[in-house]
Amino acid sequence: MTLWRIRATVDDRPGYLSVLTASLALRGVNILTVQVQPTEQGAVDDFLVDAPDTLDEAELVAAVERGRGRDCWVARSEARGLADQPTRVLGLADRLVRDPDGTGEALRALLAADVVSWRPASVGAERGISGASMLLADPVGGSFALRRAAPDFTPAEYARAQALVQLAATVARRAAEQVTLVLPDGAEVAVRPASAHDLSGVVELHEACSARSRQRRYLSGAALPQPARLRRLLEPARGLTLIATSTGPDGTAESVVAMANLLAEGDEAEVALLVRDDWQRRGLGSALLRRLAQHAERAGYAALLLHVQAINDPMLRTLRRLGRPSTAERDGGLLTVTVPIAVAALADRPGTSLAPGG
Incomplete structure (x- = not known):
């Protein structure tokens, strides 16, 4: 038989x-x-x-x-x-819990796909199935493109695959939920992804920052952002927001001392930092920027974009400490800095080099 x-x-x-x-x-x-x-x-x-x-x-x-x-x-x-479909799916879910970076291989095994690739989001891309091709939304941005010779994909297979991708994104997020950073001066801060529950702490962070720090972050003025805007920053539609918290020496309640945003659009992601004045120049901004760059690399973005005042020397030094080649375009007093991330990075753009030593 x-x-x-x-x-x-x-x-x-x-x-x-x-x-x-x-x-x-x-x-x-x-x-x-x-x-x-x-x-x-x-x-x-x-x-x-x-x-x-x-x-x-x-x-x-x-x-x-x-x-x-x-x-x-x-x-x-x-x-x-001979293993039934629920058993196979549970086995793949177990693999993803242990290794969320294995999403592509899990999709290949689930659907017997010949080709699984990640692509950035584009305006004309429509998620769903078309014959033996499938395009799945990746919650961290972009899409997984799958193709096989035969048979055609079914809606049920699409739903299973999308659930698997969602699981991988959730596991990856939780894996990075909280780490403890030890800064060069020995201070410790907890870093984790933000949520809407952090709104009050982030409002307090903005109130504790100087007008100059807020103006450097938002470029459009020193006024406190509206809560609705902060809520959108805490849970971006695509991307990631990290917050850093610290507790007082006597164990007092934790307070938010920094916020780092990675907001994705297409295959690029815009980055911005806000660090409370008494935590600046202590290595916290550099540590947060490195974590955002690592997330962008895992998510497959081509580049980071940062809009920085030309006179914002602390932020420019933070960019140099990132240790990645970068270019900058100047428009008056504003620099738009591009930091290539993916292997197939964006072509070099004319501008001022910000590479270390540049």
Whole structure:
């Protein structure tokens, strides 16, 4: 006996599945598992079967067609195919919990995809399935593009794959939820992704910062940002916001001492920092910028963008400490700094070099 996978579409009407299974049974085919996936074209039946060695692919296709099946796809399977779909998905979820960076390989295993690649978000890209191609939204930005020779993807497969990607993003976020940074002067701060619950602490951070620090962060004035704007910064639609907190020497309640934003648009991500005045020049800004750059690298962004006042020497020094090549374009008193991230980085742009020693 030989294991085969068979996929076929039948009309979603009472009795049609039994006609198909009866046609297979007449040829000695034993159905081990079956999944029914509703689509607009009918019910897609996915079988794992044990067939006599004398039956070949063409004969199995003929049996399906005699059983009122259409759009038939047949391929040999292996013993591992005996694991049912929920078991396989749970196994892949367990792998992602241990290694969230393995999303691409998990998708390949889940869907038997030939090609899995990550691409930045673009205005014209429409997530979903088109035949044997699939485009999945990545919660951290961009999309996973999948393709296989056959069979066509189904809505149920799309939903499973999207849930797997969402799980990987959640695990990756929680893996980075909180770390303790030890600054060069020995001070310790806790760094974690922000949430809407941090709004009051971030408002206090802005109130504790000098007008000059706020103006350097927002470039448009020193006034306190409205709570609605801060709430959007804490939970960006695409990207990541980190906050750093510290507790007093006597164990008093923690306070937010810095906020670092990475706001993604297309394949680039804009970065901005706000550090409370008494925590500046202590290495905290550099540490936060490095973590944002690492996140951007994992997420596949091509570059970081920073808008910096030309006279903001502390921020320019922080950029140099990042240790990555960068270029800058000047518009009056404002510099737009580009820091390439991905392997296929953006082409060099004309401007002033900010590389270390530049």
